[in-house]
Amino acid sequence: xxxxxxxxxxxxxxxxxxxxxxxxxxxxxxxxxxxxxxxxxxxxxxxxxxxxxxxxxxxxxxxxxxxxxxxxxxxxxxxxxxxxxxxxxxxxxxxxxxxxxxxxxxxxxxxxxxxxxxxxxxxxxxxxxxxxxxxxxxxxxxxxxxxxxxxxxxxxxxxxxxxxxxxxxxx
Numbered sequence: 001x002x003x004x005x006x007x008x009x010x011x012x013x014x015x016x017x018x019x020x021x022x023x024x025x026x027x028x029x030x031x032x033x034x035x036x037x038x039x040x041x042x043x044x045x046x047x048x049x050x051x052x053x054x055x056x057x058x059x060x061x062x063x064x065x066x067x068x069x070x071x072x073x074x075x076x077x078x079x080x081x082x083x084x085x086x087x088x089x090x091x092x093x094x095x096x097x098x099x100x101x102x103x104x105x106x107x108x109x110x111x112x113x114x115x116x117x118x119x120x121x122x123x124x125x126x127x128x129x130x131x132x133x134x135x136x137x138x139x140x141x142x143x144x145x146x147x148x149x150x151x152x153x154x155x156x157x158x159x160x161x162x163x164x165x166x167x168x169x170x171x
Contacts, residue, residue, distance in 0.1 A: 023063075024046075027133065049066055064143045
């Protein structure tokens with residue numbers, strides 16, 4: 001697909017990015033704090049990825065390359081607009097299996113998610129982003145490093161420090 005897309009096949013590019021749209025949007029939400037800004041950032045990133053496709057090295061993983069573009073666009077939007085609102089629940093949406101839970105269980109789960117989001121937002125940006133990528137978006141350490149434009153060791157150390165900080169807050 002990447003080779004066909006590099007040759008100008010828009011349908012191949014569409015197929016290539018289809019499996020990554022949701023995680024790209026969620027990453028943009030985490031960075032911008034706004035669904036509206038995240039949608040715009042993700043769309044801008046897809047346009048930029050289409051234009052930058054000739055520079056994509058085939059044989060390399062596509063997802064981290066795309067997510068790095070999304071992260072950069074989202075950071076630029078956040079910086080330029082100066083907005084930082086709360087992380088939307090959509091960034092941590094749970095599976096449709098929640099519908100089988102009782103109303104009480106749903107309330108407790110929503111309270112716990114809200115508490116977790118408040119704790120995440122209390123962290124510095126670098127720590128919040130690395131934890132969100134690793135645990136909410138379920139990116140690997142390597143994908144997180146690529147998406148955030150940092151080294152693998154940086155992801156590991158930021159993750160460890162952020163988790164320790166959350167433990168001290170929670171205790």
